[in-house]
Amino acid sequence: MADWTYEKNGCVYPLDGDGLLKGFSHYMRSISAGWIIAQKVVMIEGIRRLVDVGRWIIRTSELTIPRAARESQAEHLIQAMANVCRFRIIHEGDGCTWASDGSMKPASASIEEEKVVLGAATGPSTLVLKIPGRNVSILHGEQIGLIIALMLAGQSSSDAQFCSPIIRILLGLSKTVPRLRNMNGCTYYRWILSLIDRMDTSVKYTCAHTEEDTMEARMNRDADFYASHSHEFKSMVPQSPVPTFHMNDYTFYRDRDGWIESNIGDFINVSMASETSTKLGIGNKYRMSTWAHDESSQPDFPYLRAISAHSAAVQLYARSGQLPTADILVERGKLSSNRCRLGCDEVEDMHHIFVYCEVYEEWRAEAGASVVEWTKEKLNTLEVEEVIANNLLNSAKSLFTDDPLVWPLQKMFFCLGQLPKIDPLINMGGVESGEIYR
Numbered sequence: 383m384a385d386w387t388y389e390k391n392g393c394v395y396p397l398d399g400d401g402l403l404k405g406f407s408h409y410m411r412s413i414s415a416g417w418i419i420a421q422k423v424v425m426i427e428g429i430r431r432l433v434d435v436g437r438w439i440i441r442t443s444e445l446t447i448p449r450a451a452r453e454s455q456a457e458h459l460i461q462a463m464a465n466v467c468r469f470r471i472i473h474e475g476d477g478c479t480w481a482s483d484g485s486m487k488p489a490s491a492s493i494e495e496e497k498v499v500l501g502a503a504t505g506p507s508t509l510v511l512k513i514p515g516r517n518v519s520i521l522h523g524e525q526i527g528l529i530i531a532l533m534l535a536g537q538s539s540s541d542a543q544f545c546s547p548i549i550r551i552l553l554g555l556s557k558t559v560p561r562l563r564n565m566n567g568c569t570y571y572r573w574i575l576s577l578i579d580r581m582d583t584s585v586k587y588t589c590a591h592t593e594e595d596t597m598e599a600r601m602n603r604d605a606d607f608y609a610s611h612s613h614e615f616k617s618m619v620p621q622s623p624v625p626t627f628h629m630n631d632y633t634f635y636r637d638r639d640g641w642i643e644s645n646i647g648d649f650i651n652v653s654m655a656s657e658t659s660t661k662l663g664i665g666n667k668y669r670m671s672t673w674a675h676d677e678s679s680q681p682d683f684p685y686l687r688a689i690s691a692h693s694a695a696v697q698l699y700a701r702s703g704q705l706p707t708a709d710i711l712v713e714r715g716k717l718s719s720n721r722c723r724l725g726c727d728e729v730e731d732m733h734h735i736f737v738y739c740e741v742y743e744e745w746r747a748e749a750g751a752s753v754v755e756w757t758k759e760k761l762n763t764l765e766v767e768e769v770i771a772n773n774l775l776n777s778a779k780s781l782f783t784d785d786p787l788v789w790p791l792q793k794m795f796f797c798l799g800q801l802p803k804i805d806p807l808i809n810m811g812g813v814e815s816g817e818i819y820r
Contacts, residue, residue: 386413396421419647422654449627453576456623460533463620469508472604480505480531480544481601484523485609493517493644494656498616501526502608504601507534510612511622515640523609525570526622532577563630566644572628669701674790675800697799700732707731736797737784746782754778773807
């Protein structure tokens with residue numbers, strides 16, 4: 383902190399007063415990233431007292447129960463659910479081999495996005511559980527699947543072998559290993575190690591992630607089947623208990639996300655970026671309203687051509703509110719009138735230039751005709767169903783106009799690089815055909 387204050391900030395304390403006005407992101411290699419993130423949060427959120435940060439609370443009376451008792455309750459609950467749910471066993475095993483797997487949908491969901499994470503285990507009995515909260519990943523699904531397998535195997539008197547690679551990593555480790563403290567999913571790792579320590583049976587790993595027609599490989603495929611296909615009935619899948627009994631003494635929590643065990647610096651960065659994106663998407667004349675339009679990634683090739691590169695630059699200026707239209711120049715004291723400088727008796731803003739200005743009407747008509755022609759060729763090549771083809775053609779015809787039936791916000795946003803939502807148009811023949819057409 384002393385180096386930061388005196389050497390890099392001219393003897394100004396960086397966490398208060400004038401020190402908050404300066405950014406230090408470019409000092410990531412010489413100043414702790416945690417400090418820089420803290421300074422950003424203090425600056426943006428206006429934090430001045432500890433109470434402004436949050437407060438330590440006991441979320442439920444469950445946390446007042448001793449850890450060992452909570453662990454015992456959770457394990458008895460999982461064993462009871464296995465007896466009650468009675469999942470059908472696809473392939474009979476040898477009575478001592480267990481396979482587990484995890485699944486997450488959407489597979490690409492970030493730590494702040496809604497998702498469903500499932501863990502499944504199969505052997506002499508089968509169970510699938512759903513992990514609560516948003517701050518979870520596919521790793522947690524793999525872990526809870528192994529926990530289920532270990533717990534159900536513990537009821538058996540014979541030695542047990544497991545097909546999960548996680549067991550191979552953890553065998554021989556101790557739940558007190560220091561590096562577990564900062565690992566993603568550390569709570570579940572500790573629970574797994576605790577179960578292994580307390581099991582009377584011998585635990586070993588057996589390779590099963592192969593295409594061979596062995597019992598282990600078949601069981602591994604069965605576990606994958608249970609984990610992935612249970613998403614179709616996610617509302618009926620029972621929820622797994624949260625292993626608060628193996629959490630660090632102080633663990634972050636947020637109502638929308640649940641318990642937060644991922645890197646808190648990364649989590650805060652993602653959270654702040656999401657909040658900023660939401661603010662930009664609602665204000666600023668909806669210039670950044672990506673949430674209302676098609677979410678497909680734009681192709682790379684337009685930005686590699688000279689003409690399209692110029693279009694991309696204009697688009698960037700438009701989206702950032704820097705396009706020098708008359709209304710913006712008047713706000714900045716550069717012009718005295720905000721009327722269209724091309725002769726129209728209308729306010730010259732971005733929307734007027736791209737949608738209504740008569741000077742560019744011929745260009746818009748020409749571009750619109752080209753888009754319709756290209757769309758027809760694509761539809762004919764793909765032999766798209768007539769209803770879907772008509773919907774797409776109607777949207778193509780309205781790409782440069784304010785058509786409320788096509789544009790979600792009832793205004794044309796193509797000039798900002800946005801497209802109307804395409805999924806409702808192409809999914810009329812079913813989700814599978816929609817994926818093909820996309």
